[in-house]
Amino acid sequence: MLSNExxxxxxxxxxxxxxxxxxxxxxxxxxxxxxxxxxGKVYRIPATSISFxxxxxxxxxxxxxxxxxxxxPQIEEELSRIRSKL
Numbered sequence: 001m002l003s004n005e006x007x008x009x010x011x012x013x014x015x016x017x018x019x020x021x022x023x024x025x026x027x028x029x030x031x032x033x034x035x036x037x038x039x040g041k042v043y044r045i046p047a048t049s050i051s052f053x054x055x056x057x058x059x060x061x062x063x064x065x066x067x068x069x070x071x072x073p074q075i076e077e078e079l080s081r082i083r084s085k086l
Contacts, residue, residue: 009044009050036049
């Protein structure tokens with residue numbers, strides 16, 4: 001397997017990994033708490049999606065939020081500058 005390939009799991013595999021029922025995994029998918037891609041009639045779940053169990057968020061959202069927080073002071077400064085011109 002190439003190192004840049006994305007690891008994906010079935011809902012059944014994720015249920016075992018997280019020690020949850022398969023039905024719970026499908027509920028989490030339907031609520032958007034686990035990001036899954038439906039291919040035909042089956043779901044495939046990227047490994048990054050199950051990290052929500054450890055972060056409380058989908059890992060991609062977690063990373064995006066951290067990036068946003070890094071940029072927040074710069075955004076606030078720019079907003080202040082623009083508002084002062086109004």
